[in-house]
Amino acid sequence: MKTVIAVHTGTGNSLYIAKQFKNAEIHFIDEFLSGSYDLDDDIDRLGIVFPVYCWGLPYPVREFIREYLGQRDNSSLGYVFGIATCGAFPLYTLYDLSASLADVGIALSYSTSFKLPDAYLPLQKKAVSNEKAREAASLIKGDIERTVRDVENEEIRIPRRGPGWRIIRKFSSVGMKPRRNSTLSVSTKCTGCGLCSRICPMGNIQIENGKASFSDKCISCFACYHRCPENAIDYKGATGQYKGLVATSELFRPGRGIKEE
Numbered sequence: 001m002k003t004v005i006a007v008h009t010g011t012g013n014s015l016y017i018a019k020q021f022k023n024a025e026i027h028f029i030d031e032f033l034s035g036s037y038d039l040d041d042d043i044d045r046l047g048i049v050f051p052v053y054c055w056g057l058p059y060p061v062r063e064f065i066r067e068y069l070g071q072r073d074n075s076s077l078g079y080v081f082g083i084a085t086c087g088a089f090p091l092y093t094l095y096d097l098s099a100s101l102a103d104v105g106i107a108l109s110y111s112t113s114f115k116l117p118d119a120y121l122p123l124q125k126k127a128v129s130n131e132k133a134r135e136a137a138s139l140i141k142g143d144i145e146r147t148v149r150d151v152e153n154e155e156i157r158i159p160r161r162g163p164g165w166r167i168i169r170k171f172s173s174v175g176m177k178p179r180r181n182s183t184l185s186v187s188t189k190c191t192g193c194g195l196c197s198r199i200c201p202m203g204n205i206q207i208e209n210g211k212a213s214f215s216d217k218c219i220s221c222f223a224c225y226h227r228c229p230e231n232a233i234d235y236k237g238a239t240g241q242y243k244g245l246v247a248t249s250e251l252f253r254p255g256r257g258i259k260e261e
Contacts (some may be wrong), residue, residue, distance in 0.1 A: 003151075004039060005047035006032060008060045010201060010221025011119040012244035012251060013085045016137065018049045019246070020144050021151070028253060029064045030201050036255055039072065045079045045151070051221075052086040052093045052113070056172025059219050060201060062100060070104035079154050081110040083147070087118025094159035096169050110157045112147055114140050119242040121183075121222050127240030137245055178202060181218035184225065186211055189232035196224035196233065199251040223251065 003024040009015040018026050024047065031037035039046070050061045082097045084090045090113040098108040116136050117128035128136075150157065192210035197203075204217040205224060212224070212233070225233045226242045 001044040002040070002042060003045040003047065004043055005049055006064060007048075008050040008058050008064075008201060009251065010051065010223040011226050011242055012223075012246040013116040013119075014049045014051050014083075015250060016116070016245035017083055017085055017114060017144065018047070021047065021148055028201065029060045030203070030253060032064055032068045033060065034203075041073075041076060043076060045081070045154075046077055047081045047083065047151070048097065049083045050085070052084050052090045053176045053219070054172045055091040055168050056093055056096050056176070057100065058221075059173075059176050059178060061097075062173060065100045065104060065106075069101070069106060074104075074106050077106060079109050079151075080106055081151050082108055083111070084113040085116050086113055087115065087120065087124065089113075089115075092159075092162050092165040092168055093172075095161040095165055096172070098159050099161075099169070108158065110151060110155060111159045112143075112157065114143065116140075116245070117242060119222060119226055119244070120220070121225065121235045121238050122220075125235075125238045127226065127238075127242040129240075130243055133242070133245055176219060178204075178217040178219050180216040181214060181220060183235055184214065184218075184222075185234045186213075187232045187234050189230045190228075191230055191232070193229065195248065196228055198253060198256045199223050199227055199248065201253070203253075203256070227251065 005018045005024045005026045006029050007018045008029040027037045084093050094111040101108050117133050118124040190211050192207050194207050197205040202217040204215050206213050227248050
């Protein structure tokens with residue numbers, strides 16, 4: 001059976017989880033939204049793996065469901081599973097996923113979440129070390145293996161909703177819309193290497209006059225801050241960089257080059 005996983009990731013935690021499905025084909029959600037990748041008609045299983053943003057779905061995941069899945073024939077999708085990564089707890093995020101899929105006529109068959117180090121700078125200004133990240137991953141190793149088996153066996157695990165979930169859903173969807181991020185700045189250490197441009201899931205960073213320049217589509221994933229090889233992107237009060245559980249090169253978006261102006 002063919003399994004495709006659509007993953008949204010900034011600093012790599014969700015990609016790490018997706019990679020544990022050894023027989024799955026993995027694509028970034030921005031590939032679907034940009035038109036650079038399209039689901040085959042014969043797809044049997046679809047996974048959606050993503051981090052929790054503000055107790056809800058990240059903006060790209062909402063767009064993927066509404067603008068991509070909502071515009072195609074999904075009759076061949078017999079099994080859809082969702083996995084959320086979070087630094088604390090997902091609250092009603094998985095039910096939000098289920099409801100969003102239902103809005104476009106798709107049933108969520110299975111869902112779960114995993115706790116991994118938080119790289120969201122407003123809440124975690126001191127970056128978790130590589131050693132601590134590996135320790136966190138080792139703690140959930142058995143749970144990940146169980147989830148992979150569950151998906152292979154097409155087990156059913158439907159998320160529950162709780163009181164006030166609609167309010168939280170609205171708060172999340174409005175609060176995490178793309179915008180200009182005035183909390184990030186580029187220091188003189190920037191070499192214009194373009195790495196931040198290649199890993200930004202929103203295509204929000206360009207290289208202009210040999211320096212990174214931000215537009216108004218930031219979703220505060222902070223991948224640029226954590227992965228900059230020169231530590232040239234500043235956030236007030238933040239120290240260290242979270243290198244996560246995957247190599248930086250694995251976060252490069254296919255076909256994303258450096259635009260010099």
